[in-house]
Amino acid sequence: MSEMSSDKTTKTDRVGVYICYCGGNISDHVDVEAVRNRVEKMPGVAVARTEMFMCSDPGQEMIIEDLKSGKIDRVVVASCAPSLHETTFRDAIKRAGSNPFIYEHANIREQVSWVHHGDTATNKATVLIASATAKAKRLKPLDPIRVEAKKHTTIIGGGVAGIKTALDIAQTGIEVTLIEKSGILGGQLNHLDRLAPSGEKASDILQEFLDQIVNYKNITIHTNCIIENVTGYVGNFRLDVVTKSDNKKFNIDTGAIVMATGSVSYTPYDGEYGFGRHEQVIVLKDLIHILKENKSSGSVLEVNGKPIKNMVMIHCVGSRQIPGIHKPKENGKLNEYCSRTCCAAMLNASNQIRENFPGTGIYEMYRDIRTYGRGQEALYTQASKNKVVFMRYEADALPEITPSPLPDYPLQVKIKDSLTFNEEMDVPVDLVVLATGIEPDDVSGLASMMKLPIGTDQFLLEVHPKLRPVEFPITGVFLAGTCQAPMDAGEACNAAGAAAVKASALLRKGYIELDPFVAQVDIDKCQGHGACVEACLKEGALELIETTIEGKIHKKARVTAALCLGCGACAAVCPEKAIDINGWALKQYEDMVDAIVSDGFAV
Amino acid sequence: MVPTNTKNFDTLVVGGGIAGLQTALDLGDQGYSVAVVEKDASIGGKMIRLSKVFPTLDCASCITTPKMSAVAHHENITLFTYCTLNSLDHDNSGEDSGNKFPGINAPGVKATGLKALITQNPRYVDPIKCIGCRQCEYVCPVHVPDMEQGGLSATKVICIPFSNAIPQLPMMDIENCMLCGQCEKACPTNAIDYFQKPERFIITAKTAVITTGFDLLPVRDNVQYGNAKIPNVIDSLQMERLLAPHGPYNRVLRPSDGMEPDSIAYVQCAGSRDKSTGVSYCSRVCCMYAIKQAMLLSGSLPLADIIIYYMDIRAFGKGYEQFYQNAKAMGIEFIKAKVARIDEGENGQAQVRYELQDGSGIATADHDLVILSMGMIPAWNPGAICPVSKDSDKFITSIKPKISPVLTDMEGVFVAGAAAGPKDIVDTITESGCAAMEAAKFMSKRLVEN
C-alpha cells in the first residue's frame, strides 16, 4: 500500500484535445470546428485538433506524434461512448511510450449529437470537453493491478456446449472441472434423435464427445452436483459445491468460469391448444421420442397403439409471443423471442414421418418458416415435395383445438389460413404436435451469486450482443450455448469454441492485469473510523487492520485492489477525506463541476 | 519464376473481414503469430461498409474500426493487403500423414505445414515512403465512380479507399490514369511509382483459416429485375451506403435525379430461395437488414411509405423478433408476396409486379426507390487454388456441422464467417472464435506429439 502521492494535487497544462466528426454522426449536429476554436483557448490546452474518425489510424497517429514530440502530456478525446474506444486510445498512448492512464474521454455523440441539435449541441459539447479537460489536468500515471491467476477453468453445465468448452480449454494445457447438476452429461441431446438439418444422430454426436472427455487427463467431471456459493475474483474464484446424493461438500479454486447451463423446453399451460386436456395433444419433444422408439409397423405412424391418419403441427408455441395477444406466465413474462431451432426440427420430423409413414397426412400451421441455416431450406423444400400441407396463421388468430364432430377423429383444429384468402377451415386430426420453444434453465441463484446480468428475455446477457457474445461484464466469467439464446447444436458448439478461446487467452500467462481505478487510502489521514468499510459494497474489498506506528496501535483501512469495484462509496463517507479513487479523485470532480458551471466556455 | 521470399507464421488467415479480424485477434491473443491476407486495399470486409447494424443499431464504422485498429497494431499479427492468393496447399516437401480429419477426433495428427503463394499487387505507391497525406488524391484531375460508395458518387483515380481504411495507403487505378504526373509532383516523399511491379512471396504456416466471406448476386445478371438498367433500383449494399452517415450524398436521395423518395420498397429473397439463380438456400441476413434499413429510413424520411415484400420474415436471432415487431409498430408495411418482375415506370419510378401469397393474384405498385435484397454467394472459389472442398451451395464444406462447424476436409485448414454460409455479424464473430480455438488446438496437439 503506497501513500497517496503528492502529485495528485499538481496539474499539468499540456492537455491535447482531439475532437471527432464521427463521419457525420457528430459533425452533422455539432459545429466541430467552432468547438475546436473555443477549446483551443481553454487554460491548460496545448493543442486542439479535429479528425473525420479519431479512432482511425490517422487519428491515432496524431495523438502519438503530439505525445512523442512532447507537445502534450495528457490526452482528451471527444467522440463516442468510452465503452467503444477507451481501450483503442489507451493502446495508442501506450504505443507512443506514455502511460495509458493519462487519458480522459468526453462523450459528445451519445450524450450530445444524438440527442441535441444546433447551438445547444455545440455548446454542450464544449462544456463536456471543458470538464474532461479539467479532469485530465489532474490525471496521474497509474500501473495496472496485477493478480496471479490459477490456470484452471470451471465449466458449469454438461450439455454439448459445456463438453466442447471443457475439451477445447483442456487441450491448451489448462486444468478443467466440469460440473453437471443432473446424473448424466449431454443435456438436451439426450432427448433428441435425428438432428436437423443433416439427420445425424444425437446419440452419435454425444458418444463422440463422451469418448473423448471421460478419460481426458486434465478434465475432472462432477455430476449430480449443486453449486452453493461463488466467491473471489478473476484468476481466483472459489466455488462451494455439494453433491446431491450424499450431501458431501467440497471447494473448487479456479481462475475462470464458463456458464453453459443450457435450456429447457417450454411447457404449455393447462389448456393451451388443448394441452393437458386432450391426450392427443403432445409437444415436439414427445414426437421426437416417439420417432426414436419407432413402434409403428405399417405405413401409418402409430402413437399409443393408435394409427395417425392426420396430424397437425403447430409452430411457435411458447415463442414469438405478443403482448396483449398471448397469455403471460405466472411471473408476468412473455417469450417474445423466436426459438430458432423448432422450425427446422418440425420439418425434419415431418419429413421423417412422410417418408416412412406415407399413410399419415401432415398439416403444418406456421407464422413464418424460419429455415435460415445451412441445409435447412432444403428441409422445407423436401417437406413440400413430401406433400406436407402448409397453412399460415396470424398471431392474432391462433388455431383452436376442439373435439371433432367426425366419428373417425378425436380432435379438429380450426384455422384462418392466410395462404388461402384467410378462409376458415377445420382440420380433423388424430394428433396435434406443439412446437414448444426453448427457455433458459433457471440459473437465477448462480447469477445473483456472481452478479451476472439476465436479459428481459430471461436468458443470460452477454457484454455486447454483436461484438462480445461469449463474455460477461464480470471479468473471468464467460458463457456458451443455449443459456445465452436459442441456438442449434452446431451454433452452441461454435459458442463453446469462442468461450474457450477467450478463457485460454485470459489464463495463458498465469497472471491478469486489471484497471487501476480502485480506492486508495491516505495512511496519514486515515483515523480508522471504519465508515468506509461499512459503506463498501463488495465483500472483502475493504477492511480495517491494526498497524503499529511509533509504538502505538492504530486502525487503518486497507483495500484489496482486485476486489474493489471503484464505485467510490467509501470516498463519499470518509469524514477525513482519507480515501479516494485512483483516476476519479474528488478533486477531479470538483474541477469538472467548476468547468461545467463556469459560463466562460460555451460562448 | 519461383519466389524466394518466404515468411513463416503459425496461422494464415485468408480474408480480412470481421471473421478474419476476429480469428486473427483470438489467435494473436494466445501468442500465435498470424498473417492476414486480404485481397482489397483495406481490411474490414463488408462490415466496415455498412451503415448501422441490427439489432443494436450501432454505427458500423464505429464498432469495426476498433477491431481493425486492434489487428493492425497487434504485436503478433501482420497484415498483407491488396494481395492475391495464388495457391494454398500442404507443403509437399515434408512427409504427410494423410490424416484427413483434423480436430477433436484426430488422434495421431502429424502433418507438414501449409504453403501459400501470394502476389502483392501494385498500388503504384511506395508503402514505406508514403505518409498518407493524400496530396496525390487532392491534385488528381480524373474522377471515377467510387465503388466504396456503391458507385453512387465519384472519387479520384489515386486515392485512399475510404477515410478509416487500414492501411492508410492510396492506390492508383492505373487503367483510368492518364499519366499526367500531377500526383508524382505533389507527393512530398516521392512515393509515387508508376513502374511498381507485382511481387510474389510465400507464406508458410502450420494452420490456415479461410474467412473469405460473401458477395451479393449481381443485379446485372438478373433479367427479372431489369439487369441493373432500371434507374432507382439498387441493391442492399448500395442502400447501406445511402444510409451511412458519410455516404455518397450525406442523406437518402434517389440516385437518378436526387429526389427524396416518398415511396420505398424492399424486394426480399431477390435471387435467394430460388433454384433458377443457383441460390436455393436462404441468405439468412436479408430479412433483418431490410427491417433495419427500413427503420433507419423511417427515421430520416418520416413521411415516406416503406413496404417490404417478403415470403417469410426470418427474425431468428437474439433480440431479432422484438426488432421485427418494433418495425411493424413503427408503421413499416409488410406484404407477403413474391415479386415476379420489375419494370421502368414513369418519372423515375420503378414498377413492381408481385404475386400475393394469400392466393388473391397479381398486383403492381410504383415506387420511387426499390432495394433488392440480393442473395449471398461465396466471394471465393477455391477451384484450382486450394484443394479444400465446397458443398453443393458452393460455400466451403464443414465436415462436422454439429460438433465443430469450422472443420474442413483439409488438415489444419479451418473456415469461419460467411465463407461457411451466409451469416450475420454475431454468428460470424462466434464462429471465428471457434475457428481460432480449433487452430490453436491443432497446433498445441502437434506440439505435444513432436
Ligand SMILES: Cc1cc2nc3c(=O)[nH]c(=O)nc-3n(C[C@H](O)[C@H](O)[C@H](O)COP(=O)(O)OP(=O)(O)OC[C@H]3O[C@@H](n4cnc5c(N)ncnc54)[C@H](O)[C@@H]3O)c2cc1C
Ligand atoms: C425439441 C428440441 C429439438 C431440437 N432439435 C434440434 C435439431 O434438430 N438440431 C440441432 O442442431 N439442435 C436441436 N435442438 C437444439 C439443441 O438441443 C441445443 O442446441 C443443444 O442441446 C444446446 O446445448 P447446451 O449445452 O447449450 O444446453 P443443454 O443441452 O440444455 O445442456 C445444459 C446442461 O447444463 C446443465 N445445467 C443447467 N443448470 C445447471 C447448474 N446450475 N449447474 C450444473 N449444471 C447445470 C443441464 O442439466 C444440462 O445438462 C433442439 C432443441 C429442442 C428443445
Ligand SMILES: Cc1cc2nc3c(=O)[nH]c(=O)nc-3n(C[C@H](O)[C@H](O)[C@H](O)COP(=O)(O)OP(=O)(O)OC[C@H]3O[C@@H](n4cnc5c(N)ncnc54)[C@H](O)[C@@H]3O)c2cc1C
Ligand atoms: C446489405 C447488408 C447489410 C447487412 N447488415 C448487417 C447488420 O446490420 N448486422 C449484421 O449482423 N450483419 C449484417 N450483414 C451481414 C454482414 O455483412 C456479414 O455477417 C459479415 O460481413 C460477414 O463477415 P465475413 O468476414 O465473414 O465476410 P466479409 O465481410 O465478406 O469479408 C470477407 C473478406 O475477405 C476478403 N476476401 C475474399 N476473397 C478473398 C481472397 N481470395 N483472398 C483474400 N481475401 C479475400 C474480402 O475482400 C473481404 O474483405 C449485412 C449484409 C448485407 C449484404
Ligand code: SF4
Ligand atoms: S423457429 Fe419457427 S417455430 Fe420456432 S419460434 Fe421461430 S418461427 Fe416459431
